[in-house]
Amino acid sequence: MSSIGSNLQEVKRRLATACIAAGRRPDEVALLAVSKTQGPEAVRAAFAAGQRDFGENYVQEALDKIAALAEPALAWHLIGPLQSNKTRPVAEAFAWVHSVDRLKLAQRLAEQRPADLPPLQLCLQVNISGEASKSGCEPADLPALAHAVAALPAARVRLRGLMAIPAPGSGVAPFRALRGLLHQLQREGLPLDTLSMGMSDDLETAVAEGSTLVRIGTAIFGSRNT
Numbered sequence: 001m002s003s004i005g006s007n008l009q010e011v012k013r014r015l016a017t018a019c020i021a022a023g024r025r026p027d028e029v030a031l032l033a034v035s036k037t038q039g040p041e042a043v044r045a046a047f048a049a050g051q052r053d054f055g056e057n058y059v060q061e062a063l064d065k066i067a068a069l070a071e072p073a074l075a076w077h078l079i080g081p082l083q084s085n086k087t088r089p090v091a092e093a094f095a096w097v098h099s100v101d102r103l104k105l106a107q108r109l110a111e112q113r114p115a116d117l118p119p120l121q122l123c124l125q126v127n128i129s130g131e132a133s134k135s136g137c138e139p140a141d142l143p144a145l146a147h148a149v150a151a152l153p154a155a156r157v158r159l160r161g162l163m164a165i166p167a168p169g170s171g172v173a174p175f176r177a178l179r180g181l182l183h184q185l186q187r188e189g190l191p192l193d194t195l196s197m198g199m200s201d202d203l204e205t206a207v208a209e210g211s212t213l214v215r216i217g218t219a220i221f222g223s224r225n226t
């Protein structure tokens with residue numbers, strides 16, 4: 001088996017162990033393989049090992065890879081910052097966008113999502129650690145943004161939940177805070193089911209705090225190409 005295949009197995013084993021420790025079923029947490037900076041051959045190796053969902057940060061790099069692979073069974077997730085003038089190819093080529101942090105982006109994605117595709121699945125990125133340099137909406141602005149995005153045409157975009165990238169080493173607090181924000185929106189009537197949180201170094205913490213989708217790069221593909 002390729003090292004990517006065996007890494008993937010090891011990550012699934014960590015995930016299953018974390019779920020059991022948290023009293024959760026292993027199938028409650030989806031695994032997104034983050035393939036940024038990795039070439040198409042690395043994605044092919046993970047695909048051969050059964051992986052179907054892949055996360056990318058940079059729009060142009062992702063579009064090149066999607067075209068090179070030309071594999072309709074793959075589901076592509078944008079997890080990096082998105083500029084308003086790049087929304088059209090994203091609306092046309094991706095299945096999910098985790099990094100929506102302002103209404104204008106979601107409106108453009110809804111307008112540009114081709115009618116013959118299933119709705120684009122959206123998460124709102126929250127600046128949960130309050131870092132000045134980080135993208136994501138402020139927690140105080142989240143309720144208004146979430147209700148506005150949820151009101152966009154459901155045939156084009158569907159709001160699924162929240163995403164965050166906590167500052168490294170900040171422990172459980174940011175994960176717990178993101179879960180609290182999701183629960184608040186659920187109580188306000190939004191049908192959300194996704195908490196996109198947890199990376200290679202903190203997937204166990206994220207699963208213990210209710211993550212439903214972990215985004216794993218280096219633990220699957222090794223260190224990133226620069």
Ligand SMILES: *Cc1c(COP(=O)(O)O)cnc(C)c1O
Nearest residue numbers: 034079199200201215216217218
């Ligand atoms: C790169 C990246 C990941 C994966 O990080 P690893 O530490 O390599 O697992 C997850 N989420 C986002 C938003 C990223 O940019």
